Amino acid sequence: MEDFSGRPGNAFERFFDALFRVISVVAGIIFTVTGTLLLLLLFVLATGISWPLLDPVVQISVTTLPEMLHFWFPATVLINVALAGVILVIGIPLLLLVFFGVSLVFNLPQTKKGWQHAALLLWLLGIGLLVFAFVSGLNQIST
Numbered sequence: 520m521e522d523f524s525g526r527p528g529n530a531f532e533r534f535f536d537a538l539f540r541v542i543s544v545v546a547g548i549i550f551t552v553t554g555t556l557l558l559l560l561l562f563v564l565a566t567g568i569s570w571p572l573l574d575p576v577v578q579i580s581v582t583t584l585p586e587m588l589h590f591w592f593p594a595t596v597l598i599n600v601a602l603a604g605v606i607l608v609i610g611i612p613l614l615l616l617v618f619f620g621v622s623l624v625f626n627l628p629q630t631k632k633g634w635q636h637a638a639l640l641l642w643l644l645g646i647g648l649l650v651f652a653f654v655s656g657l658n659q660i661s662t
Contacts, residue, residue, distance in 0.1 A: 540626075547623025554617035561609055565602065592656045601652035607645025611638050 562568070567583040584605060588598045615638055621627065 543623045547620040550620030554613050558613045597652045604645045604648030611642045
């Protein structure tokens with residue numbers, strides 16, 4: 520017995536293929552929506568820009584990441600370095616989550632190794648920036 524894809528198989532295999540496809544599409548939608556919302560939240564925290572229609576209704580003041588980092592780092596340069604590190608360390612995995620979700624939904628082939636290596640290098644750069652800012656901040660505080 521052959522199914523529509525031209526490969527041999529029985530009804531049991533086709534059922535589980537279809538079930539796995541539906542589950543992967545639902546998981547892809549969840550990953551894409553979650554990653555996108557978290558990226559938007561990271562953008563709001565990094566810049567302080569929020570959705571204009573939500574401000575009059577909710578009346579919440581957003582504390583931005585630079586304001587939070589000001590408590591830990593004395594210099595503006597270190598705040599900017601730490602902010603770049605936080606954005607890279609949190610943003611790169613969220614971008615990969617969105618790309619993975621989109622690839623599940625649209626059944627795209629796996630990403631090339633070059634993109635994965637570039638994402639890893641940017642993430643490690645973010646870790647390095649955070650370590651540099653932390654050590655420099657400790658040195659400035661101790662002197």
